[in-house]
Amino acid sequence: MTPKNKTALASSISGQTSRRDFLKVTGLVGGGLALAAAAPGWAQDTKKLVGGGDFNAYVQIRPDGRIVIYSGSPEMGQGIKTSLPMIVAEEMGADWDDVIVEQTSEVDTDRYGRQSTGGSYTVYLNWQMMREMGATAREMLISAAAIVMELPREELRAEDSRVRHLLSDRSRSFAELASLAQEQPMPAKADLQFRDREDYRILGTSKSQVDSLQIVMGQGDFGIDTRVPNMLYGSYVKCPAVGGKLVNANIADLKALPGIVDAYKVEGNGDVRELLDGVGIVGTSTWAVFEARKMLNATWDERNANKDSWSAFTAFANQQGNVGAEVLHEQGDVDSALEDPDNTVISSFYEYPYLTHLCLEPMNCTAHYRPGKNGGKDHLEVWLPTQSGPRFQTLAKQRYGLEKDQLTIHVKRMGGSFGRRTSGEYICEAIELSKLSGQPVKLTWSREDSMRHDYFREGGFCRLRGAMTKDGKLAAWEEHTIGTAVNGKPSRWTGVHPSTFPIATSAHARGSLTTYPMDTPSGPWRAPFSNTHAFVSQCFINELAEAGSRDHVELLIEMMGEPRWLEPKTFRAMNTERAIGVIKLAAEKGGWGRVMPAGRGLGIAFYFCHAAHVAELAEVSVDDQGKVTVHKVTAAVDVGPIINRSGALNQVQGSIIDGYSAMAGQKITMEDGRIQQTNLDRYPVLRIDAAPEVDVHFIESDYDPTGLGEPALPPLAAAVANAMYAATGRRVRSMPLLDAGYRV
């Protein structure tokens, strides 16, 4: 890197200004194209333009030529703060080096749109709007240039932050044009044209994420790093079994401890996603309040608390047969195929454990509750790592009666989330401590809190049965999931989904469910449902291939059948042609069919979820001592055109490593309602030495792009398990591997 770049880096980090300062500065100098800010009709127009879509971010050109693109969706490591602005910059004709990306510091869905992230939806839901924002800015700049340069619009083109005349070498910079441009009429949607893919200069290239510099200097904007004047540090202790009521606590003892400012008995409302009973402690450092907890002596009434037992759930599941209590889906004639004596019928039982989110940044929130003075309104300011600011607004209204104008919300970068930071309890606890102490409080959960009080990826079991014809075709598919129910209602993260592969492609298929009551809170964990269903279903396809003496890849392709969308009228559905494309590509690039040395094998798996078609091929060896080595994973991915190549690769590499980490060692169990693994010493995670090589191939089909934060994870465990079978002749039907006697 040249010294010049170094200076630029240093000034860009020190030059980060808040959005408000920024508006003030540009207001003073009186220039700048500020969509939305300068054009109040924009948000409504855009809504019309996109047929009810939301406005998400906006563009501003500073007089110095810097182009600010706002990012309205929370960043948690999925790269959205870089990829969405790349779309805007591309359409606009901006030079990426001129772009500064700022996180919107307020939550206002009328103005910015959805402002939530999850479900790998963010790229998909914002693609069109980001293009419209960029294209609109570009057209207004071209209009201004046409006036200034006295040239017809048709002869002008925007690129590299300039409007150029195509027939001469004349050009004007965006900065020169900005103030005139903002007075130009906003083009109608019908008139907007988007750049051809062949002309892209930014999309599809690799950009380091916009906060890379801050991160490597230790200045990432994480919630846990919040420091505000007069702030206390807080901790909140709940019953280790969820739902226990606080009876007594030695509050006076706690208050007398060094560094402790105050301690409170807090009565909750019984809602695990809002506020449970607990002991709140505030003090002068995180250490002081963590130490004070060790001296806490509390009694809990656990009559209505969680009594879950993983071993009891396991024993129950082991007694279940092929068909569950409730048949949720049936197509064709499954029983005839299963009873046909000419068919080969096999059945297997699979198990997957509970998992914790393990965001490396523990749950935290900083809150400052200011009661209104002299009859004025109360005000709440929060520094909040969350996947959804709007959801917090709803919580604040419902629980505290606070309207939007009584809230100041700073959405912080998240040190991982994976579906975790969508609930309200860590926010409510911080608010409670601020109300009680009358000061701003940064609440930090310990690692133990974060693992004990999670919304877990729930564990479960699946009995699968399938029939293969004499000539090796799939005759019937049956899956019976033994999942959980809370208050008698099946969990949202279990069950049978007819649109999933292979039910969706099979002529004869049945899915049923048996539930077991579990009170342990569960929630979305990176690719929810898919991350377990892919394991059980894609392993079992490998078993069926063997039963029918078929090559796994050939069988997969045959199962896809004719090229078609499996659900009409949505390109978020599975498409058998796209599926075959990734299966063939993974097989080809990963060297499917190679003769492997003893103890080494190849395994493949395909899965479709989150609008993404992904196939992964794993090369694995297992030695005599049961030591497993995943040498290489080859992934073929079709999520349409790639936005940020570097970010996309990172997501696929990371999902594969994360998926293997979970498969290798992770398992949460509970007895008597108590989570038994509360820190990393009992929850082994994958280290760098065991990380496989990952070779990623994208099929950039011509459909609109979709998200990549989740869908590369589900196929991994099945691909590895199938490879282990190829290497050893022993099936892997439960996770994690460490539990089954393997070493990693």
Add this chain to the structure above:
Amino acid sequence: MTRFTFNVNGSDTQVDAPDDMPLLWVLRDLMGLTGSKYGCGIGQCGACTVHLNGEPIRSCLLPVSQIAGQSITTIEGLAQANELHALQEAWIAKDVAQCGYCQSGQIMSAAALLCRNAQPSDADIDVAMAGNYCRCGTYIRIREAIHAAALSVDATAKTGAQS
């Protein structure tokens, strides 16, 4: 409460703290140096890694009383005179981070490795970096970035020697 004097990122510093308060919380809560992260508090994740007299240590486990008079370097002090460390540059160029939370600790462990081993092999990296967990799974790029930084330092040294 005791007054401790030690050196942080090149500056002599005085802090009043309980003897057993781990360095991590002294840095984060008392000094406002929040680049070092809390991940587990039991020495298992490496997010809190800093240098003590040049050696990588887990600051969540080290009581402040044990560092009196010694030198600490944190992620905030890794860049020198407005010049990024070669590892920081490599981390940006390779776009290593996802959420970024583990990366201060990763970089500090890698910096200590490069100090004692200018051209680490993959096996050296495995050993030196085994204590640093990344939930986002950025290990492949961490390895690439360490190799890239080692090469760039090597290249600079060679150019410097010639001139």
